[in-house]
Amino acid sequence: MLLRLRALVIKEILALVRDPRSRIVLIMPPLIQLFIFSFAATLEVRNNSLAVWNEDAGAASAELVQRIGSMGTFEEVAYVHDESAFNRQVDYQKSLLGIHIPQDFSSSLAAGTPTTIQVVADGRRSNSGQIALGYLSEVLEDFQADMEPGPAAGAPAVAVRHWFNPNLHYFWFVVPSLVAILTTIMTMIVTALSLSRERELGTFEQLMVSPLTPSYILAGKAIPAFFVAMAEASLIVFFAVFVFHIPLQGSVLLLYLTMAAYILSLVGIGLFISALCATQQQAILGVFSFVLPAVLLSGFAGPVDNMPDWLARLTVVNPLLHFKEICKGIFLKDISLHAIWSHTWPMLVLAVLNTSAALAIFRRKFS
Amino acid sequence: MDGPPISARRVRALVKKEFHQIARDPSSILIAVIIPLLLLFIFGYGLSLDSHDLRLGVVLESSDTEARDFGAALTGSDYFVVDTGHDIREFSDRLRDGHLRGIVVIPEDFAVRLTDPGKGPAIQIISDGSEPQLAAFVENYVKGAFRVWLRQRQIESGRVMPPALQIEQRFRYNPSLRSRNFLIPGSIAVIMTVVGALLTALVVAREWERGTMEALLASPVTRAELVIGKFIPYFFLGLGSFTVCLLLAILVFRVPLVGSLPALYAVTCLFLLTALGLGLTISAATKDQFVAAQIALNAAFLPAFILSGFVFEIKSMPMWIQVITFFIPARYFVDSLKTLFLAGDVWSILLPDMLLLSLTTIIFLALTARNMARRLD
Numbered sequence: 001m002l003l004r005l006r007a008l009v010i011k012e013i014l015a016l017v018r019d020p021r022s023r024i025v026l027i028m029p030p031l032i033q034l035f036i037f038s039f040a041a042t043l044e045v046r047n048n049s050l051a052v053w054n055e056d057a058g059a060a061s062a063e064l065v066q067r068i069g070s071m072g073t074f075e076e077v078a079y080v081h082d083e084s085a086f087n088r089q090v091d092y093q094k095s096l097l098g099i100h101i102p103q104d105f106s107s108s109l110a111a112g113t114p115t116t117i118q119v120v121a122d123g124r125r126s127n128s129g130q131i132a133l134g135y136l137s138e139v140l141e142d143f144q145a146d147m148e149p150g151p152a153a154g155a156p157a158v159a160v161r162h163w164f165n166p167n168l169h170y171f172w173f174v175v176p177s178l179v180a181i182l183t184t185i186m187t188m189i190v191t192a193l194s195l196s197r198e199r200e201l202g203t204f205e206q207l208m209v210s211p212l213t214p215s216y217i218l219a220g221k222a223i224p225a226f227f228v229a230m231a232e233a234s235l236i237v238f239f240a241v242f243v244f245h246i247p248l249q250g251s252v253l254l255l256y257l258t259m260a261a262y263i264l265s266l267v268g269i270g271l272f273i274s275a276l277c278a279t280q281q282q283a284i285l286g287v288f289s290f291v292l293p294a295v296l297l298s299g300f301a302g303p304v305d306n307m308p309d310w311l312a313r314l315t316v317v318n319p320l321l322h323f324k325e326i327c328k329g330i331f332l333k334d335i336s337l338h339a340i341w342s343h344t345w346p347m348l349v350l351a352v353l354n355t356s357a358a359l360a361i362f363r364r365k366f367s
Numbered sequence: 368m369d370g371p372p373i374s375a376r377r378v379r380a381l382v383k384k385e386f387h388q389i390a391r392d393p394s395s396i397l398i399a400v401i402i403p404l405l406l407l408f409i410f411g412y413g414l415s416l417d418s419h420d421l422r423l424g425v426v427l428e429s430s431d432t433e434a435r436d437f438g439a440a441l442t443g444s445d446y447f448v449v450d451t452g453h454d455i456r457e458f459s460d461r462l463r464d465g466h467l468r469g470i471v472v473i474p475e476d477f478a479v480r481l482t483d484p485g486k487g488p489a490i491q492i493i494s495d496g497s498e499p500q501l502a503a504f505v506e507n508y509v510k511g512a513f514r515v516w517l518r519q520r521q522i523e524s525g526r527v528m529p530p531a532l533q534i535e536q537r538f539r540y541n542p543s544l545r546s547r548n549f550l551i552p553g554s555i556a557v558i559m560t561v562v563g564a565l566l567t568a569l570v571v572a573r574e575w576e577r578g579t580m581e582a583l584l585a586s587p588v589t590r591a592e593l594v595i596g597k598f599i600p601y602f603f604l605g606l607g608s609f610t611v612c613l614l615l616a617i618l619v620f621r622v623p624l625v626g627s628l629p630a631l632y633a634v635t636c637l638f639l640l641t642a643l644g645l646g647l648t649i650s651a652a653t654k655d656q657f658v659a660a661q662i663a664l665n666a667a668f669l670p671a672f673i674l675s676g677f678v679f680e681i682k683s684m685p686m687w688i689q690v691i692t693f694f695i696p697a698r699y700f701v702d703s704l705k706t707l708f709l710a711g712d713v714w715s716i717l718l719p720d721m722l723l724l725s726l727t728t729i730i731f732l733a734l735t736a737r738n739m740a741r742r743l744d
Contacts, residue, residue, distance in 0.1 A: 025658070029665045037673050039685050040692075043416075043500045046683040090539055092715055109532065116533040123541025124549050124705045127416040128680055133536065134507035141514055144532045156481050156489035158513060160506050163462065165496030173499050185669075189661055197657045281394055281569055284660040285402075288565065292406060292668065297413045301678045302546075303501055305422075305468065306415040325465065332497040339464035 004212055008220035016190065016228055026190070030182040030232060034239055037178055041300075042170040045128045049076035050136075051089035051098040058106020064143055068099070073135045090122050097121050097132055109147055164249075164332045172247075175240045176327040177300050180262070182236055184294065184320050187229040187263055188287045191270025195221055196283030199274065214362045222267050222355070229263045240331070250330035254337075258330075258344055262323040265347040268354030269319075275361040294320040319347045373591050381588065381596025389600055398565050399608045403558050407612050410554035411620045414678070416546035418504040421468045423447040424458035428475040437473060437490075440516045446508045455493075462495050469494040469505035481517075489513075540625075540709040551622050552704035553677025555612045556638070557668075560675075560697045562608050563642025564667035566601050568649045568659040575654035590739050594732065598643060605639040606632075616708075626707035634707065634717060637724040638700040642667075644731025645696070651738035671697035696727045 017023055050068065054061050069077050078095055080086045089095040100118040108115035119136065121129035145155055165172045198204040207217050237255070240246045248255075273286040297304075297311070298320045304312050315321050322343040329335035329343075389395045425438050442449040450467070452458060461467045472491040474480065480489040492509045494502035541548045574580040583593060613631075616622045624631075649662050673679060674688070675697035681689055692698050699720040706716045 025661060029661075033665070033669060036688060036691065037669070040688045041673050041679050042683050043679060044683050045680075048682060091710065091713060114533060116535050119534060119536045121536070121538045123538040123544070124709050125680065126538055126541050126544045126549065127546055128683075129538060130544070131503055131507065134511065137514075137534070138510070140532075140534050144534075147532060155484070156517065157484050157487070158510055159488035159491045160494075160510075161491065162494050162496035162499075162502050162506075165499060165502070168496055168499040168502055170499050173497060185664055189664075193657055193660060280656050281573060284569060284656065285394060285397060285565075287660070288402070288561070288664070288668075289405070291664065292561070293409050295672070296406075296409050301672075302414040302416055302550075303418070303498055305420070305501060306418055307413055311412050328497050329465065333463050333495075335464050336460065 001216065005216050005220060005223075008207075008212065008216070009223050012220060012224035013227070016194075016224060026186065026228070026232065027235070030186055030236060031239065033182055034175075034178055034236055038171060038175050038244060041174045041178075043127065044168075044170050045073065045096075045131045047075050048073075048096040048128065048132065049078055049094065050074040050132075051078045051080055051086060051095035052101075053080045053083070053086040053098065054101045055103040056101050056105035058110075060106040060109050060147070061101045064101065064140075067139055067143060068136070071135060071139050073132055086120075090120055093122065093124070095122075096125060096128055097136065099136070171244070172332060173328065175244050175246045176331040177298070177324050179233065179236045179240055179327050180320055180324040181295055181298070181300065183229060183233040183259075183263070183323075184266060185291060186232045187225065187266040188270055188291055190225045190228050191221070191267050192273040192283050192287050193280075194225075195271070195274035196277055196280045200280045208366045214366060215359055218271060218355075218359055218362060222271060225267050225270070226260075226263055229266065230259065233259050233263070246331055248331055249334040251334075254340060255327070255330045258323065258326045258340060258347075261344050261347045261351065262319060262326075264351040265319040265354070268351040268358065271358035272354040272361075275358040275365075294318050297321065298324050300324065316346055317350070319350050322347050373589070373595065377588055377592050378595050378599075381592060382599045385596060385600040389604065392570075395566065395570060395604065398562060398569070399604045400611060402565070403562055403608045403612050404615065406558045406561070407551070407554065407615050410558075411547065411551055411615075414550050414554070416500070416550070416678070417544070418501060418508075419446050420448050421446055421501065421505055421508065422466065423449050423505070423509075424461065424467050424470045425449050425451050426455050426458065426470060426472045427451060427453055428473060429477050431478055433481065434473045434477045436520075437477075437513070437516050441471060441509070441512055444508070444512055446512075462493065465495065465497075467495070468498065468501050469509065471509055547620060548622050548709060549705050550678060551616050551620050552708040553675070553701045555609070555616065556675060556697050556700040556704055557671045557677060558612060559605065559609060559635075559638060559700070560642050560645075560671040561663070561668050563601075563605055563639060564646040564649065564663045566604065567597070567643050567646025568663045568667075569656060570601075571597060571647060571650035572653060572656045572659040575650065576656055580654075584739075590736055593739065594647065594735055597647065598640075601643050602636075602639055605643065606635070609635050609639070622708055624708055625711040627712055630712045630717060631704075631707050634700065634703045634721060634724070637721055637728065638696065640728040641696040641724055641731060644728055644735060647735040648731050648738065651735050670695050674698065675701045677701045693723075694727075696724060699723050 052065055054065055078089060080089060086098055086100060090098050098120040102115060105115050117140065119133065121133055142155065162168050195204065241248050269290060273290065274283050277283040277286055297315050297318055304315060304321065326340055326343050329339060423441065425441055427434055427438050438451060441447055455470060455472055458467060458470045462470055470493040476486065477489060480486045490513060492506055494505040496502050538544055617624055645667065649659050653659050653662065674692045674695045676692065681692050681698065703717050703720045706713050
């Protein structure tokens with residue numbers, strides 16, 4: 001029986017790798033995506049411009065504008081001279097923030113009477129707006145403190161340190177996450193999609209009438225898919241480490257063990273989808289209904305911390321989230337064994353549950 | 368054979384046939400109604416950039432009143448969920464394993480450092496840099512809380528008057544600062560990309576696979592008639608799923624709609640033509656469901672998700688990627704939808720977007736017509 005299984009595995013691997021078209025489809029898209037998305041997916045605030053509408057001719061406002069100009073958060077400072085131009089800057093998305101200094105600014109400050117600076121931000125980009133506003137507030141409040149009469153004591157200092165990623169490169173976060181996401185898509189293609197295609201073409205039924213039992217046939221499908229997916233993932237990890245120079249702090253062995261657990265869970269889900277679906281189209285929809293929510297709820301675009309509690313708890317069944325956390329953890333932080341295990345066992349449970357469900361369905365269909 | 372004028376009768380017959388097919392095939396309804404509903408719910412609840420309840424460890428190395436007072440200010444803030452300890456070692460492992468997002472150290476000589484900055488920083492903020500966005504918020508919020516606390520303290524001690532210089536902050540278009548308000552319009556664009564590509568790519572690719580397309584091509588129907596006959600039914604189906612999304616966005620997620628409905632539907636119609644055109648191009652080029660599905664995942668969903676500017680800002684991307692985004696039709700739809708929902712009918716933004724969408728529509732239609740060549744290979 002093992003001999004037959006070996007023959008089946010070899011046949012499957014050959015089928016996947018021999019066709020040049022499918023070979024290219026397996027290798028090129030993940031690499032192209034890795035390159036483009038690694039640079040594209042960023043929530044950093046960069047290349048933005050600030051609109052300044054200064055109605056005041058005094059020295060104080062000149063000093064303030066000079067300080068804002070040299071803060072470095074904005075690539076460009078646009079000076080406008082009337083309200084409509086000021087509004088247009090923000091309305092037409094030319095500037096992320098606008099700052100308005102009133103006519104009586106310098107004189108009021110000198111006289112000690114209250115005066116107000118207006119800061120307007122674009123709510124369509126409220127996330128970047130908030131971060132930029134944070135930097136601007138620091139400058140404004142330093143200015144405020146310096147303008148105040150009395151002994152210039154200087155404000156108490158704050159030290160900031162970002163562990164694991166001192167310069168907050170978004171890149172370092174995105175690439176390990178992409179290792180998980182791109183692996184997911186490729187694995188679903190080589191399991192669910194290719195199996196359902198065979199069922200529609202009838203080649204799968206031919207296997208079913210061979211002397212092999214359903215569990216051997218499923219193993220014959222799962223083992224090659226597993227190795228192809230491991231190879232794909234290794235390719236992406238290779239690029240992450242040697243081309244993108246993402247620091248790999250943790251153990252490579254642990255990364256591979258957890259990767260195996262993750263791919264097993266994916267293969268299980270893929271087999272389950274193809275067992276459940278009668279046609280290729282249904283299987284494709286099944287894959288979409290798994291992959292899209294898994295990617296969206298993986299914490300890649302918006303952190304899980306920000307989700308409502310009930311949803312955050314539900315994400316325990318998302319294997320992609322677990323593997324993404326492990327990738328990020330092993331790459332950047334060398335997280336503890338305990339933390340790794342807390343993300344590994346849900347993947348193993350999913351792998352066992354889905355594979356046995358797929359097996360049960362196949363047995364019933366073909367007995 | 369492509370020369371003859373389009374016959375309205377033949378197109379009508381084709382459209383009728385297509386509508387029957389849609390009505391009988393549950394998967395079209397699944398794609399057009401169930402998938403958009405499911406995705407919009409996931410986007411609506413699962414995707415948020417509003418950070419509150421950040422888990423923070425506060426290390427009180429000193430137990431004097433000033434330190435405890437600032438610790439209490441952090442604990443009382445809506446932005447943080449605070450654990451208090453007395454040694455950084457209690458927290459550093461939890462920060463590494465992702466259970467905390469930041470640590471604030473209030474040193475032993477906090478009170479001295481407050482009055483004499485020469486002694487070193489008054490507080491130390493440590494964040495988990497592996498989540499850069501949360502780390503930036505930890506930094507910003509803790510610094511902000513510290514500034515507010517300092518000012519409060521100065522005012523209470525009567526050393527300074529309330530400041531002469533006031534800063535008034537205002538967010539135009541989205542005053543409540545809910546990220547949902549701009550993420551949901553953007554996610555509608557992503558959803559419509561997936562729906563449009565899936566509808567045509569899958570359904571039409573299946574026809575090629577089953578040979579029914581060849582049967583049609585063997586009839587006197589011209590290519591143009593065939594493309595139009597496919598377009599019209601799926602176009603209306605697409606408009607239907609957009610309307611479902613729109614109602615959900617307004618009624619359930621309470622996203623304000625400032626712009627006008629005619630402008631909204633005008634942009635949507637143009638985008639649908641492009642999205643369906645993309646799907647038809649894929650299916651006519653591959654004639655294979657398996658490949659069409661892969662392309663729909665790789666060429667429609669992921670680029671619309673990452674390169675459209677709906678969550679990751681295009682302006683922050685490197686120049687060569689900004690150039691690539693010009694070829695992602697979803698980009699123009701995201702831009703228009705955000706503006707229409709939050710700012711209104713700003714034509715100087717909408718018109719260029721619509722122009723570019725028309726351009727991509729024409730490109731995809733031309734590609735489809737070319738690939739539908741009446742060859743049986």
